[in-house]
Amino acid sequence: LRQGFPEVIFGESKTVGQMEQIIMALLGKGNNVLATRVDGEKGAALMHKFPVASYHRESRCLTIEQKPVEAKGRGKIVVISAGTSDMPVAGEAVITARIMGNEVETLFDVGVAGLHRLLARKELLFSASVIIVVAGMEGALPSVVGGLVDKPVIAVPTSVGYGASFGGVAALLGMLNSCAAGVTVVNIDNGFGAAYAASLINRESSSTI
Amino acid sequence: LRQGFPEVIFGESKTVGQMEQIIMALLGKGNNVLATRVDGEKGAALMHKFPVASYHRESRCLTIEQKPVEAKGRGKIVVISAGTSDMPVAGEAVITARIMGNEVETLFDVGVAGLHRLLARKELLFSASVIIVVAGMEGALPSVVGGLVDKPVIAVPTSVGYGASFGGVAALLGMLNSCAAGVTVVNIDNGFGAAYAASLINRESSSTI
Amino acid sequence: LRQGFPEVIFGESKTVGQMEQIIMALLGKGNNVLATRVDGEKGAALMHKFPVASYHRESRCLTIEQKPVEAKGRGKIVVISAGTSDMPVAGEAVITARIMGNEVETLFDVGVAGLHRLLARKELLFSASVIIVVAGMEGALPSVVGGLVDKPVIAVPTSVGYGASFGGVAALLGMLNSCAAGVTVVNIDNGFGAAYAASLINRESSSTI
Amino acid sequence: LRQGFPEVIFGESKTVGQMEQIIMALLGKGNNVLATRVDGEKGAALMHKFPVASYHRESRCLTIEQKPVEAKGRGKIVVISAGTSDMPVAGEAVITARIMGNEVETLFDVGVAGLHRLLARKELLFSASVIIVVAGMEGALPSVVGGLVDKPVIAVPTSVGYGASFGGVAALLGMLNSCAAGVTVVNIDNGFGAAYAASLINRESSSTI
Amino acid sequence: LRQGFPEVIFGESKTVGQMEQIIMALLGKGNNVLATRVDGEKGAALMHKFPVASYHRESRCLTIEQKPVEAKGRGKIVVISAGTSDMPVAGEAVITARIMGNEVETLFDVGVAGLHRLLARKELLFSASVIIVVAGMEGALPSVVGGLVDKPVIAVPTSVGYGASFGGVAALLGMLNSCAAGVTVVNIDNGFGAAYAASLINRESSSTI
Amino acid sequence: LRQGFPEVIFGESKTVGQMEQIIMALLGKGNNVLATRVDGEKGAALMHKFPVASYHRESRCLTIEQKPVEAKGRGKIVVISAGTSDMPVAGEAVITARIMGNEVETLFDVGVAGLHRLLARKELLFSASVIIVVAGMEGALPSVVGGLVDKPVIAVPTSVGYGASFGGVAALLGMLNSCAAGVTVVNIDNGFGAAYAASLINRESSSTI
Amino acid sequence: LRQGFPEVIFGESKTVGQMEQIIMALLGKGNNVLATRVDGEKGAALMHKFPVASYHRESRCLTIEQKPVEAKGRGKIVVISAGTSDMPVAGEAVITARIMGNEVETLFDVGVAGLHRLLARKELLFSASVIIVVAGMEGALPSVVGGLVDKPVIAVPTSVGYGASFGGVAALLGMLNSCAAGVTVVNIDNGFGAAYAASLINRESSSTI
């Protein structure tokens, strides 16, 4: 397989009919299914067609696990988010990482303005093999996390904010300019992409993904 | 006096001759003198004319204290900076705050990627009446400081950085989107403006500045 | 308390259910409540649950004062706005400042194109301990106010305008480049943040906020 | 004549040789000469070739008046500038307006942070037939002037400033969003263009320019 | 009167009730009424209250002429637009100019890609005392017009276009960089502002506006 | 050959030594040579090494024609430029088009503000098989040309201008939003790229380039 | 005919009534009809009026071929698109190119992340006389195609994407900076414009379009 996971369906610009067809094909090949950016209405329609599916409303993801997810990682992926409004994006990352065979642990609502909550969970950070940090507004959290641990940090800016946040641009720039080494960045709101990259990092180098 | 300090000379677009004239006038009225954005060459020329002056090379400031600076603040201004490259801007703030009659303490090189250095000095933060935080790159430090203390924080973005720092824009946006309440922001590299505002904040409300 | 006021609820990305829960918790601890960015529909639902609450439609704020607000400031906060369309943001500032224990006075609709209305109220400006200036379009008002008084001025750009106002960016840039010293700036439409900072400035330096 | 004044030489991207040739041609036809954006070195070279010329160092303009400038306006053009650093641009406007046959009066260094200097000269504003307002930083002056008088105001943003002034963009946006009606805007630093337009406005409608 | 026309109501952010009140006040003082940015629904409601009013649907303007408009201009204002989609903005300019007492003539749908239509009407251009040029997309029309005539040209960029037109920014920049002297610019879609400035230009210099 | 012309050397980021080596190799294979973006100093050094070369100072191009250029086009490429400052970019286009085997004719200094110069040469436009239009500032010329003829127009924005021209961005946006169909655009100052594309268009479809 | 095809109706800002009128006029003159940017509702209304028309829902185009389309090209136009979401824009290009008399072939869903699909169809690329490449997100496909063939490539960025795609700006910039020579670019989502230019390129140079 080229990309390590059968195919992830990007639901944003697809009709229910188009997704139905791709899902049928994937199921026919014996694969598990992950569709992202599936809004509530499309989610309901697909649940109706595939009662075996799970629809994750907040994260707008739909999954079907017709076979057990096979554990493939050499360690644990930790997903951290700064505020409650970042949860949908963090959720997309969690669901993606899990269905790709990774152990995932989460640490939510630990924004930079309340550092003690983060510092209280240092041991969790140290136990990770990769860390995904999801944050909007000023996007400062990845720098703080990256300064505490020697693990790869994947930063996900979110479009949370208003005014001069410019739909996530402030957070994106903050992350690209992180003063902590070891931080790399994905597109605004791209929880899926962060988890996909984290999953590749978490593989045994010898394994076929 | 309209603006609380006789007149601050913005040296960037002034010739040595023009500054000389303004300085003479200020001295003639018995005032102390502060000139900012005075580059090395202009500084040397002015030192030659006014041997009693002090030229602060790194901060590009020139000061003349012909009378003792009168203490006017009700508390202490603490100036914090993230990295060594932010020092010139932090220095401009320190010099401005001091000549305007404030007690000033500093905490330099305490970037977000090395939080322990900042956390080790919490008591200094708590002792401030206003805090100026100078930072470039992702501009995350004011949020961390603002989350630790209940004091007004004035954030100064610096033009330090490269690539997607866009000459200080990334830091500026980070600060405007700070998730810690109580943070206000001044223009990129405007150490003077931050100190001026901090000085107004630090006055007894009844005092004529 | 870390941030001087129990907790302010940012209502924009929260459901009525989430807000209800937080409000219950705050009330249970004997606190007063402030929620900002609460749209009309959510406001109505919350009023239904908490008949004792006040919903400020124009400013999209909800407040519950189960105990008298304790006066805490050493002076007065004056809130100025340029045009009628800036009123919602100015209102958010007023409500925030009041519930945090400050005496607040207002001066609305005194735009730069009609200076006489502002100049006629100079004595009000002089009586302030901090001034919040709310303005959209070209954002010139804080400079004019800052040039008249020696008090800290907190400038709030608003998203009012069209075309090249770019949702408040023109006003934001105008304020960051203010030619009057003593002006600091918060995010576009952030009336809450301005009032929070003003409130910290207005405290007795010795008081625990 | 197509554009009302023989031809104005934009010196920025021309060599001394190229300008020399154009000047010769203009003089040969009996015209007066105006060249803008002529830096010091080119200015010196041209003064050497044309000793009868005047080189205006600060404004980077070179003029040759081989015949008396003919008065053509129906009123007076007033040129106002906010700060000393805006003087070169204001100067370009003054020189252009004068050589095009207009009576010009000036009011310099009347920035928005020191309004009293402007208000003290209201009668000058009222006596104008067109007003050119030159300002950098936040570009607020045209709004104030436009609010005081019922005359066409042409606003010229300048590249004066640093950080978030973005080379004049902050001033430009401020002027485009002016809350005073009757204000129109030209390009950053375009003193020439403002004066050219003012000159067209100041003509008798029947006159051939 | 400060601004030469009693008061123009900017309807965008006003309720029907608010506008009703202002209109009543204006009518009570014997004035004519102009309200801009009045959408269809508000327009219908106001027509119901004031059957004597005219609602200009395409231009979103409402006018009431309870007394004849007094001719005040020394010449004619010509309003030119590039394409059919620019008509609402051009219409706002026409209505504003007319109710302010100017003779107005129009030349619509003469875009730069079909120059012959413009060139065929040169005599109309020459007969103007001021020209307003409304154009979206690349905003090239003001340069062409400005190159043909020696009259003040006020350029109005419109938000017409898609993709890299960025809501009128492409047209705005084109106009600010016009290679024809004598062109000044107003905000995107600001037909009102262009007409107001044109009206000031078109006055006898001695008249009280 | 993959790209139709042996290899064009982009001189901007290459040392004289690096270019010398590539030129030797090209000459060794019997090819003609074109190097673009060769500044004066590098040009002089290369002329010293290859006295047979021609250095085109204004266009910063170096060419060596060791064999006659073979005519390959099915028609003529016309290169038009708006102002004298656009000449270097236009020159790069001309040199590139010629050495690639095309007949080239030029029409320079025909800006939009002086349309008659362009209209006087319509027959030249009609005789072209492709037209390259080079313009800075507002970039309006390609629309005018595209409206006159039914030939492919390649628009080249130049970085000529100041202030809100933003180094060619205003012209680029103007061209992308052209209201004349048939216009395509290349990067700012990319005379080479325009000529390369024009050359591909001008080929007989059956010819191997 | 000025522009080679009778008239193309840009439906975005036109009412059904306006389009109906233009269509009637075109049909009356014996022309075929192409309308672009016709949304579903308008499309249905027009189909009702003109049952002979074809409405292409995905591409939002409406066509009426009352006479056979006359073949006019000297070769074939190949339209390539990167992803399924780019199909509407690619479709607009295909329909435009066909009704203008060109042979068109398509190659869809051959994004850069799955190169083998593109490489498998090299012979199709080689058979084209012009290639239109439609791509969103990073806009890399035109560079790859341009590197494989020696034919003119017209790149169409699409607004497909989210976050830092900025509505097609990322793709647009990628295409303007293409490292393959021979690529020219049109506005975001402008499938029509690409096909129009391709059609001009594909004409016999001697033909009247």
Add this chain to the structure above:
Amino acid sequence: LRQGFPEVIFGESKTVGQMEQIIMALLGKGNNVLATRVDGEKGAALMHKFPVASYHRESRCLTIEQKPVEAKGRGKIVVISAGTSDMPVAGEAVITARIMGNEVETLFDVGVAGLHRLLARKELLFSASVIIVVAGMEGALPSVVGGLVDKPVIAVPTSVGYGASFGGVAALLGMLNSCAAGVTVVNIDNGFGAAYAASLINRESSSTI
């Protein structure tokens, strides 16, 4: 150790004296030394002080290996660059990765416009445990590489280009919008940061870095 490698000196804003001091300290602790962004002049001065150092002119790095670099990776890091102008940034990545104990292989000058060079080296890509892809202009290379392999790809945009490359922004946006999953991005020109992150990824999860 906090960051896995003793300390990397960012030379850009440091004086020779400052760097000398830090290097002495590092050597005193027995560490190897890496300094980045050391320009030629500073490099020469430091070589004079530390004759044992290596100065890498093109990449502006200075290294001192006083003890053998200990191999620490579980696989190989492959560094790919698109063009010769990207070499300095790619070199910074190579030097950083090597001194941090990784096996590094390189593949330079394999731009997207000449895909065959990349496709010819597929086996090298497959042998990597992490791939760093350095590219300027349109930044398309990481998407192509990411589409070929199932390994983590770290994309480094470079400031190479002109015009609409905006100093690396076009490449940065292209990379953030990559259509290949598994790609993460660092700041423009940040070869060091990419290599640091790659090095963390390449560690055995159990190892102390």
